[in-house]
Amino acid sequence: MAASGMEDEIVSGEVREQEDDDDNVPQLSAAAMEALREFLAGQHRPEEQNEAGGGEDGVELVPEDWRLSQFWYDEHTARELVEEVVRLVSPSRSGSAAGAVACIACPTLYAYLKKTVPGVPAQLLEYEERFGQYGGDFTFYDYNRPEELPAAMKHAYRVIVADPPYLSKECLEKVAKTVSFLARPEGSFLLLLTGNCSSWQCSVE
Numbered sequence: 001m002a003a004s005g006m007e008d009e010i011v012s013g014e015v016r017e018q019e020d021d022d023d024n025v026p027q028l029s030a031a032a033m034e035a036l037r038e039f040l041a042g043q044h045r046p047e048e049q050n051e052a053g054g055g056e057d058g059v060e061l062v063p064e065d066w067r068l069s070q071f072w073y074d075e076h077t078a079r080e081l082v083e084e085v086v087r088l089v090s091p092s093r094s095g096s097a098a099g100a101v102a103c104i105a106c107p108t109l110y111a112y113l114k115k116t117v118p119g120v121p122a123q124l125l126e127y128e129e130r131f132g133q134y135g136g137d138f139t140f141y142d143y144n145r146p147e148e149l150p151a152a153m154k155h156a157y158r159v160i161v162a163d164p165p166y167l168s169k170e171c172l173e174k175v176a177k178t179v180s181f182l183a184r185p186e187g188s189f190l191l192l193l194t195g196n197c198s199s200w201q202c203s204v205e
Helices: 002-026 030-043 075-089 107-116 128-136 169-182
Strands: 101-104 122-126 137-139 159-162 188-193 200-202
Touching: 030 159, 075 159, 075 188, 101 107, 101 169, 107 122, 107 128, 122 128, 128 137, 159 169
Parallel strands: 101 122, 101 159, 122 137, 159 188
Antiparallel strands: 188 200
């Protein structure tokens, strides 16, 4: 009987330890769980994600991949950026192309720019190779290799728009090297976009 009681006590102790271990497992909050469910559900509906803006005037993009820090702009933001780019690329403000545009990690802008003003020469620099669908307008870009780009792109762009995938110092410094590689020696314009799509303009000398 004593042995049996000891065994019961040992088993009971093991159960308590297991319960304590379960208590130590990290738990998501209700809000986080809901956000996760929405994200996972969205992954099964790519046809609903690949049109920025969602209206007839929107553009089709590949679905966002959060693992690559991909977050597309809404239609309002994209169109405002297009207006600014066209203003900068056309000194006469006539809308005629007077210089090329480099879009670093901002495919939404590239897509809206080509839809709105097809005559403006633009190049999309992206890590995501799904954008190879844009043919010659696509250049593979890894910010860890900021100057490993075709020689023909060196000092070839009047307007450079950069939306770095990360806002770390390391990433920004490497993207800055890319900007210097792309910018015209006689001067270019840079639009640097932050995570919330605010932007500021500066000249690149």
